[in-house]
Amino acid sequence: MSRAFGSVQAVLDLSFEAPRGAVTALVGPNGCGKSTLMLMLASLLAPDSGRVLIGGIDPTKDSPAVRRAVGWMPDQFGAWDSLRVAEVLEVMGRAYFLPSRQVSTRAMELLDLMDLQTLAQQPAHVLSRGQKQRLGLARAMVHSPQVLILDEPASGLDPASRRRLLRVVRQTASDGTTVLVSSHILSELEEMADHVVFMDAGRVVDASSIRALAARPRTWKVGSLDHDALMRALEAVGVQHSGVAPPDSTASGHAEATFRLPDEATAARLLADLTAQGARIVSFGPATGRLEAAYLSSAAAQRQGAL
Ligand SMILES: Nc1ncnc2c1ncn2[C@@H]1O[C@H](COP(=O)(O)OP(=O)(O)OP(=O)(O)O)[C@@H](O)[C@H]1O
8 A cells, every 4th residue: 555645655555464363563764654554554544545454344445343443552642631541441442332331340451451550540641651651552452452553552661561561462462463563672572573564665675574583694792701712712613703802891891702693593503613612601692683683784774874
């Protein structure tokens, strides 16, 4: 599908599929069209051309059916100044025609899930940014949608709330929901998602399962208790590296080197070889996550001078 705003082509000939019961991550630079795409999927914005199917339903033909099927969490929680926290969820429950005896039970269940139960009777406008984000996710889940679309759900969340978000999203997907999530926090997305779709300038430029990213090149980092032993071991195994940084120049206080390896299987072999050479290794691992490495090697990141 495609969508322009005047002369700005926000989404162009974009096509992808998000499987049921899995979390699909949308990744791309600011302004690449993620929110525009999500608005179209949530039937809040019509595409100029192309077709969207949500569980087989076209939002431009039957938007009420799509709205019943979709839970949408925008990147900004709208103003609900006159309502209390529990009422926000009760109003949404009624809007989705939940049976009246279920409305307050469902609201309390979601407040529990998001750790907002103590704030149930507070006016929604007094919530902090992170609390509003959590209420936003609860609001999107009121009608137990088949498809959950989350635009930057982790922004503003403290570390414990992020872990909770991760658990809730994973559990929701394993219960059979299709989840589409955008975020710039790639390390968290990597833990949350099963698949990733990379966007740039309104198009899909790459797509992969998170598992398959293990077979892509990445930079790895080794730390050793002994500078000279590491240097000798690296030379003996013949790997091209960045040079060994002495312990007094590194934050960890270990001698360190980095190298680019084609995949995780090569990394496992190299670790065994360096250890066999007596490198006195104390740390060995990828310098970035799989998702971050894939993003940093994309044309979008290189254009932005990330490398
Ligand atoms: N209502 C609008 N009117 C005009 N231009 C718009 C409108 N909405 C989005 N755009 C433009 O469309 C492009 C895509 O915007 P969009 O919000 O979809 O990007 P995004 O990938 O979600 O960005 P971010 O990562 O910063 O949230 C941008 O150039 C933006 O300025």
